[in-house]
Amino acid sequence: MEPSEPKRRSGSAALRAWLVAETAESPGQHSGPHGRPKPERRAHWFRVMCLTGLDYFSTLGYQPAIAALAAGAVAPIATIVLVAVTLAGALPVYRKVAEVSPHGTGSIAMLANLLPRWGGKLVVLALLGFAATDFMITITLSAADATAHLVENPFAPTALKGQEVVITLALVAGLGVVFLRGFREAISIATVLVGVFLAANLVVISVSIVELVRRPVVLGDWWSVLTTQHGNPLFVIAIALVVFPKLALGLSGFETGVAVMPQIRGDATDTEERPTGRIRGAKRLLTTSALIMSAFLVTSSITTVALIPAAEFQEGGAANGRALAYLAHKYLGEGFGTGYDLITIAILWFAGASAMAGLLNLVPRYLPRFGMAPEWARATRPLVLVFTAIAFLVTIVFQASVDAQGAAYATGVLVLITSAAVAVTLHVRRQHKRGATIGFGIISVVFIYTTVANVFERPDGIRIAGLFILGILVVSFVSRIARSTELRATSVTLDPTAYAMVETLGGGGAPLRLIAHEPTDVSADRYAAKLRHARAAHGLPDANVFFIEIEIVDSSDFADELVVCGVQRYGYSVLTVRSSSVSNALAAVAIHLRASFDVTPHLYFRWTEGSPVVNLLKFLLFGEGEIAPMTREVLREAEPSVQLRPWVHVG
Numbered sequence: 001m002e003p004s005e006p007k008r009r010s011g012s013a014a015l016r017a018w019l020v021a022e023t024a025e026s027p028g029q030h031s032g033p034h035g036r037p038k039p040e041r042r043a044h045w046f047r048v049m050c051l052t053g054l055d056y057f058s059t060l061g062y063q064p065a066i067a068a069l070a071a072g073a074v075a076p077i078a079t080i081v082l083v084a085v086t087l088a089g090a091l092p093v094y095r096k097v098a099e100v101s102p103h104g105t106g107s108i109a110m111l112a113n114l115l116p117r118w119g120g121k122l123v124v125l126a127l128l129g130f131a132a133t134d135f136m137i138t139i140t141l142s143a144a145d146a147t148a149h150l151v152e153n154p155f156a157p158t159a160l161k162g163q164e165v166v167i168t169l170a171l172v173a174g175l176g177v178v179f180l181r182g183f184r185e186a187i188s189i190a191t192v193l194v195g196v197f198l199a200a201n202l203v204v205i206s207v208s209i210v211e212l213v214r215r216p217v218v219l220g221d222w223w224s225v226l227t228t229q230h231g232n233p234l235f236v237i238a239i240a241l242v243v244f245p246k247l248a249l250g251l252s253g254f255e256t257g258v259a260v261m262p263q264i265r266g267d268a269t270d271t272e273e274r275p276t277g278r279i280r281g282a283k284r285l286l287t288t289s290a291l292i293m294s295a296f297l298v299t300s301s302i303t304t305v306a307l308i309p310a311a312e313f314q315e316g317g318a319a320n321g322r323a324l325a326y327l328a329h330k331y332l333g334e335g336f337g338t339g340y341d342l343i344t345i346a347i348l349w350f351a352g353a354s355a356m357a358g359l360l361n362l363v364p365r366y367l368p369r370f371g372m373a374p375e376w377a378r379a380t381r382p383l384v385l386v387f388t389a390i391a392f393l394v395t396i397v398f399q400a401s402v403d404a405q406g407a408a409y410a411t412g413v414l415v416l417i418t419s420a421a422v423a424v425t426l427h428v429r430r431q432h433k434r435g436a437t438i439g440f441g442i443i444s445v446v447f448i449y450t451t452v453a454n455v456f457e458r459p460d461g462i463r464i465a466g467l468f469i470l471g472i473l474v475v476s477f478v479s480r481i482a483r484s485t486e487l488r489a490t491s492v493t494l495d496p497t498a499y500a501m502v503e504t505l506g507g508g509g510a511p512l513r514l515i516a517h518e519p520t521d522v523s524a525d526r527y528a529a530k531l532r533h534a535r536a537a538h539g540l541p542d543a544n545v546f547f548i549e550i551e552i553v554d555s556s557d558f559a560d561e562l563v564v565c566g567v568q569r570y571g572y573s574v575l576t577v578r579s580s581s582v583s584n585a586l587a588a589v590a591i592h593l594r595a596s597f598d599v600t601p602h603l604y605f606r607w608t609e610g611s612p613v614v615n616l617l618k619f620l621l622f623g624e625g626e627i628a629p630m631t632r633e634v635l636r637e638a639e640p641s642v643q644l645r646p647w648v649h650v651g
Contacts, residue, residue, distance in 0.1 A: 042262075043265055046288070048285060050194040051190050055138060055253050056289055056293055058351040064301055066321075068301075069403065072310065083297060083298055087294060089447065092439075093254075093421045093443060094420060096424045097423070104259050104262045106259055106420070107416065107423045108128070116556075121372075121556045127419055129472045134252070134413055137405050138351060140391050143349065149325055150167065151167070152318060164400040172388060175356060176391075189350070201300070204328045208304075211331060212307070250293070251413055254420070257282070303327065304327065308323060312326065321402040360380055367476060370558050371559070407458035407461035411458075411465050486638075489588035494596075495565045497565065499566070513546065514601055514602065527570055537604075546574065547573070550577050552580065553578045560579045560584075562588055563578070575589070583623075586627075586634075605631070632648040635648065
């Protein structure tokens with residue numbers, strides 16, 4: 001008989017297989033520069049710093065213009081305040097985050113560990129909302145500013161004017177296409193882009209400083225405006241402190257800095273538990289990038305405010321969203337200016353790629369593990385489609401305006417940094433380090449003030465972040481409910497005692513009878529009463545009878561590694577398990593026993609007293625409640641074959 005042609009999958013099946021083919025969690029296979037490469041593919045910390053630079057240094061494309069628009073003549077003083085907060089506040093905080101959380105999970109993981117159970121999960125979900133705000137607005141704001149550099153270039157066709165939204169959508173779509181195709185680690189590209197971009201900015205700022213030296217009257221005019229408008233130096237400083245939250249975009253790279261830690265090559269003696277070399281490299285990365293960025297922020301702020309007319313910073317002005325590009329064209333000619341525009345467009349677009357990669361690493365790391373996202377959320381391509389659609393919506397809502405998105409971006413950045421400061425403060429407090437607790441506590445207060453001030457000054461930011469948080473909460477809890485009847489056990493292991501007990505009593509292929517017992521009362525009388533009831537209700541024989549007890553550890557967890565322990569109590573054989581859910585654990589253990597010992601487990605229950613609705617809510621929130629029917633439902637979904645499925649008896 002001739003071999004037949006293999007059946008071709010239908011179009012929908014092939015599309016489905018392609019969508020879920022690449023996950024965002026596999027080491028060395030991440031879609032983007034925040035992935036966890038194999039050890040031999042890790043890089044020197046200085047090269048990895050360029051990954052941070054995609055987010056961090058690229059803000060030079062729009063930060064000086066936003067600062068001048070927000071603070072006017074006070075912008076350089078406010079920028080100096082920003083630098084002081086960066087070096088004395090954010091940098092020490094994130095150096096500590098790198099030390100405590102060296103695997104790229106950052107401050108969110110620290111808070112998740114410090115605040116367990118549902119309270120911790122809700123905090124994590126809220127922070128994920130702010131992180132999503134940060135990364136999504138990075139994508140849309142960077143694309144919008146890249147569009148501004150393109151449209152304002154003197155060689156750009158005039159037909160591009162008024163098409164900013166369309167161009168920005170095209171850039172975002174291009175970003176999505178890149179990730180759908182499969183985006184590999186891009187340290188080499190990032191190194192070149194960041195190096196060329198910083199070199200171009202160094203040239204522009206150096207030429208601008210020479211111009212200030214050559215024409216000191218320009219600097220004098222700026223000083224006159226500053227002192228005329230705000231005569232008292234203390235008043236100038238006070239205004240700078242008030243305006244400072246608007247400049248928070250200049251702090252945007254720190255969370256990314258710890259996210260890229262897995263890319264850093266450590267020492268040969270590093271272990272996953274204590275990667276000393278990686279931590280040292282990450283601290284150098286954070287310090288070096290903060291010093292470089294601080295120098296560029298101060299010098300760019302002074303030169304742009306002094307050399308560019310204030311009207312040009314307004315919406316529609318030639319320097320709006322592109323102050324350094326304005327200086328490049330003015331003092332270095334249209335050729336260099338066009339080159340500056342091109343490299344700025346490239347790094348801004350690539351900053352969006354870095355932000356997309358951050359989302360692709362962050363969401364699968366938490367939501368599916370919490371049971372708060374569908375299983376397909378572990379795959380890269382469906383998430384890319386979701387994030388691209390959201391970026392489209394944000395771009396249309398904000399009409400591709402850099403200024404309009406600044407508030408939401410700053411809110412996301414500030415909340416993440418504030419949460420990091422609080423997490424570090426709680427961490428050192430647990431270690432009873434009094435001096436460090438006071439120091440980091442002060443830093444936390446500064447960032448809390450900055451965040452609150454930013455929210456009151458620009459409430460649009462918290463509204464946008466609130467929408468992201470609401471969306472994540474709704475999706476999370478709908479998904480948690482939808483996935484509540486999954487098996488949820490990542491593994492089931494029997495300790496030697498439990499294995500021997502099951503092997504002895506479950507031998508010969510006889511049914512293995514398990515009486516579900518709540519471990520709140522482990523007295524001899526309770527076991528005897530439970531066994532009498534089971535015999536009366538179900539006609540149990542004396543042989544092959546176990547008690548099985550599930551102890552709820554943390555009901556907010558979703559997946560468990562189950563360890564079944566065997567104990568003897570008052571002559572009764574008892575199997576004990578610690579889990580986040582009674583029903584799911586019972587079902588997982590029963591299926592494991594059937595597969596491992598070739599026996600048919602029978603589970604025996606009493607009906608749960610109380611309202612079925614209340615008991616169902618207890619099951620969803622606390623892993624208890626309606627035990628018998630939910631165990632049967634978990635078994636039904638996990639084992640389609642009725643002949644192979646463990647039995648559930650209720651009486």
